[in-house]
Amino acid sequence: xxxxxxxxxxxxxxxxxxxxxxxxxxxxxxxxxxxxxxxxxxxxxxxxxxxxxxxxxxxxxxxxxxxxxxxxxxxxxxxxxxxxxxxxxxxxxxxxxxxxxxxxxxxxxxxxxxxxxxxxxxxxxxxxxxxxxxxxxxxxxxxxxxxxxxxxxxxxxxxxxxxxxxxxxxxxxxxxxxxxxxxxxxxxxxxxxxxxxxxxxxxxxxxxxxxxxxxxxxxxxxxxxxxxxxxxxxxxxxxxxxxxxxxxxxxxxxxxxxxxxxxxxxxxxxxxxxxxxxxxxxxxxxxxxxxxxxxxxxxxxxxxxxxxxxxxxxxxxxxxxxxxxxxxxxxxxxxxxxxxxxxxxxxxxxxxxxxxxxxxxxxxxxxxxxxxxxxxxxxxxxxxxxxxxxxxxxxxxxxxxxxxxxxxxxxxxxxxxxxxxxxxxxxxxxxxxxxxxxxxxxxxxxxxxxxxxxxxxxxxxxxxxxxxxxxxxxxxxxxxxxxxxxxxxxxxxxxxxxxxxxxxxxxxxxxxxxxxxxxxxxxxxxxxxxxxxxxxxxxxxxxxxxxxxxxxxxxxxxxxxxxxxxxxxxxxxxxxxxxxxxxxxxxxxxxxxxxxxxxxxxxxxxxxxxxxxxxxxxxxxxxxxxxxxxxxxxxxxxxxx
Numbered sequence: 001x002x003x004x005x006x007x008x009x010x011x012x013x014x015x016x017x018x019x020x021x022x023x024x025x026x027x028x029x030x031x032x033x034x035x036x037x038x039x040x041x042x043x044x045x046x047x048x049x050x051x052x053x054x055x056x057x058x059x060x061x062x063x064x065x066x067x068x069x070x071x072x073x074x075x076x077x078x079x080x081x082x083x084x085x086x087x088x089x090x091x092x093x094x095x096x097x098x099x100x101x102x103x104x105x106x107x108x109x110x111x112x113x114x115x116x117x118x119x120x121x122x123x124x125x126x127x128x129x130x131x132x133x134x135x136x137x138x139x140x141x142x143x144x145x146x147x148x149x150x151x152x153x154x155x156x157x158x159x160x161x162x163x164x165x166x167x168x169x170x171x172x173x174x175x176x177x178x179x180x181x182x183x184x185x186x187x188x189x190x191x192x193x194x195x196x197x198x199x200x201x202x203x204x205x206x207x208x209x210x211x212x213x214x215x216x217x218x219x220x221x222x223x224x225x226x227x228x229x230x231x232x233x234x235x236x237x238x239x240x241x242x243x244x245x246x247x248x249x250x251x252x253x254x255x256x257x258x259x260x261x262x263x264x265x266x267x268x269x270x271x272x273x274x275x276x277x278x279x280x281x282x283x284x285x286x287x288x289x290x291x292x293x294x295x296x297x298x299x300x301x302x303x304x305x306x307x308x309x310x311x312x313x314x315x316x317x318x319x320x321x322x323x324x325x326x327x328x329x330x331x332x333x334x335x336x337x338x339x340x341x342x343x344x345x346x347x348x349x350x351x352x353x354x355x356x357x358x359x360x361x362x363x364x365x366x367x368x369x370x371x372x373x374x375x376x377x378x379x380x381x382x383x384x385x386x387x388x389x390x391x392x393x394x395x396x397x398x399x400x401x402x403x404x405x406x407x408x409x410x411x412x413x414x415x416x417x418x419x420x421x422x423x424x425x426x427x428x429x430x431x432x433x434x435x436x437x438x439x440x441x442x443x444x445x446x447x448x449x450x451x452x453x454x455x456x457x458x459x460x461x462x463x464x465x466x467x468x469x470x471x472x473x474x475x476x477x478x479x480x481x482x483x484x485x486x487x488x489x490x491x492x493x494x495x496x497x498x499x500x501x502x503x504x505x506x507x508x509x510x511x512x513x514x515x516x517x518x519x520x521x522x523x524x525x526x527x528x529x530x531x532x533x534x535x536x537x538x539x540x541x542x543x544x545x546x547x548x549x550x551x552x553x554x555x556x557x558x559x560x561x562x563x564x565x566x567x568x569x570x571x572x573x574x575x576x577x578x579x580x581x582x583x584x585x586x587x588x589x590x591x592x593x594x595x596x597x598x599x600x601x602x603x604x605x606x607x608x609x610x611x612x613x614x615x616x617x618x619x620x621x622x623x624x625x626x627x628x629x630x631x632x633x634x635x636x637x638x639x640x641x
Contacts (some may be wrong), residue, residue, distance in 0.1 A: 002229040005222065005265070005312045010302040010465050012293070012458050014266045015225065017237040020204055022161045023092035023112035025062055027206060027269050028237030033290045034270035036063035036239075037282045038552055040559075043073040043080075045237040050083045052279065057091055060283035061159065063270070065094040065115065067552045068182060074103040077110045094163070096552065097121065098170075101147060108154040108162075113206075115163040118189040119170035122147035122254075132177050140174050145196050152200045161204045162197070166190045167243060168211030168220070183209070183220035183313070187227055194233060206237045206270065212244035212547050213593075214258035214536065215315060221262050222312045237269035244581070246548040247276035247563055248325040248407055249529065252489060253496045253536045257504060259289055260497025265312075265416055266462050274550040276563050276580075282550075288493045294520045299458035305469040310505075317506040318467060320476045323426050323447050325371065326509055327476030331540040333510035334530045335390070335478065339376025340518040347380060352518045352527055356382055363387040367542045368531045374408070374512070390428055393417075408451070411438055430480075444475060451512055453480040460501045467507045476509035483515045487525045491515065496533050503537035544571050547579040547594055555601050557621050565625050566598065573632070579609070592614030595637070598628055610635070 004015070008072060019029030027034055037056050041048040043066055053064045068074040074095060081093055095114045108114045122144045134142070155162050166186045171179075179185030186209050197205055209220035221238065242258040245251040255273045262268050273286045310316075322328025338344050338353060346356055352373075355368030363384040374390045389405050396407035404594035408428040409417060419427075426449055431439060433454040444450075450473075456462035459481065467477070479499045483491055496514050502508050511530045517523055524631060534540035548563050549555075559582045566580055579594040583601075597609030601617065606624035608616045608631055619627050631640045 004225050004229050008266050010304050010461050012266060012296045012299055017235045017269055020161055020237050022063065025092050032063045035060055035283050035286045036065060036270055036272050037061045037279045038065040040279055040552055043067055044076055046076060046079045046083055049080050051263065053084060054089060055280040057089055059280040060287050063092045063094055065096050066094045067602060070100060071103050071106060074106040079108055081110060101151065104151050105154055108151060108160045109158060111116050113161040113163060115165050116235035117165055117167055117170055118193050119167060119172045123172035123174060130173050130177055132174055137174065148193060148196055152197055152202050156202045161206065163206040163208060163239060164190050164193045165208040168216055183216055183223050186220045187224045187440055191227065203234055206239050208239040208241065208592045210241045210243040212641065214242055214254055215538065217242055217258045218261050218504060219313050223268055225267060228271060233617060238267060239270045239452050240268040241272045241274055243274055244547045244549045245274050246546050249492060249532055250546060251275040252492045253532050256289060256493045256496035257500035261501035263293055264501060276548045276550055276560055285489055288490050296457060300456045302456065302458060302462050302465050305465060307469060309471060310468055313504055318511055320473065321446055321474045323449060323476055323583060326449050332508060332534055333371040334527065335372045335374055335512040336370035336527045337374045337514045339374055339378055340516055341520065344378055344380050348520045351524050356384055363474060368528055370527050414572060419575050428444060433462050436466060436469060449476045451480045453477045459498045463502055478512050479508040480512040492529060495529065496513055500533045500537045503539050541575050544573045545577040547577065555600060569625060569629055573639060576637060596628060596632060598624060
């Protein structure tokens, strides 16, 4: 059995795929990782689509995808292509097809690539529980063979590439009946179409496994690679993306966790960052992700564990012993760094959502206030009795009242440390992955929490190796990384990939992100980012979770404006998941684990869902948000902000 991951868990080697030519752009083979994006305009509006495409290209987009929901939309791709070429832009166009095979066949004569979704191209998605015996199941595959074959022949004749793009939210009833709502179902859905293509000797193919949940997406791609490696199928290029990632930080974090984790594995030949924003904002974020891997092969060598007890295809949380509120079954904690501030008093604490009540002598905190605050060498002007502060060991020793202070030791401090002298519940120990041998020889006491970092450019796999080489160690471990640049898309992407990629693999009992800032507002942003990473990795929920599609020509309302309004009205509803979908294509499916759904169902018409069940249809758009809020209130899930 070929095991791709055994060889690539700790050494960066980009997976070698076959070369697929898409117009003047090569994907896979020895080509760089390509960046693509998708228009949000009405495809029948040629000028608007061309103008938006140009903005996308100028922002770094190398392939432009345009939705073609109808035959007329497909035909108009020719006009879009002509106008782009008139303006000097000879860029590959990709037609995005759902439900309409006739449109795909027309588009394949015009554009350089056609994307089809196996779940709704020729298969059926009616959200029905249907039982398929082997005969009826195979009959459906034969029907799909007949329906897809004409498109394959057209693509083959015209040199048109095809993306077989499975979406988690649109698996067919037939696939669901046999495999359920699983990564395996996603993979099998694509492989059925792939086998048909190869039966026609057609190989100009790119594959994708997209989901709104980064964990599902990562597992699906890894499983796909494994299935292909252990078959006679060719190694096709892979397009990466987290669908319905959302807007702002949320969209960037989810995308970075999913895409970045796979890029660290050496998987991925082209990517799209799907944001609920103008599409020209997607490519710069994608470029930040890709830029990390230009020189990644030169990373410091990571020694592989002798025994690899790790499955890339499932989530297993590392077992750790609880120490107060850290480790064990506790949620991962967040540590914020205030050590670089000149002073720390009430104003600085309040920026982090922490207020001091002089009457009770206690600190009051919000849901996103840090669990612990690192002070370093700093003094705290006001000391409550209930908050948790971390001091450098030598300064902690000088504290007369140590009741709410915990020491941070280095390995050097530990050499002269007499644990019996003190009666603290928690000690923090800062270590690097390179300290592994030292740690093994020290017999670290069980009430020590490790704050772990790495200086390896291949950060996440290096940290992963540490956990796997030290499986007998049960101390809680905080994931820590210090960056040398200010808060920005770059910091969001890097930290989300580095730490979020570990959390979705079951590693880590907390997070400590730092950039040595002395600006409390910057520190606040990093603190909020830490909580959002935990939420995106689905290991700690502190706010409403929004599943929001990026908009395209199928969108039936102003998605950006509506998402902003819904977020403003419901962002305080901790733990609720709300799906906001521009159309029906992936809406109900991608919202499978959402509590409520807001889906465009017609021009200026909204359908509301409770879970996957339709509650109200045909709601006038201008009343849609109010009706959503009313539904939440009716269910008893509303809390006044």
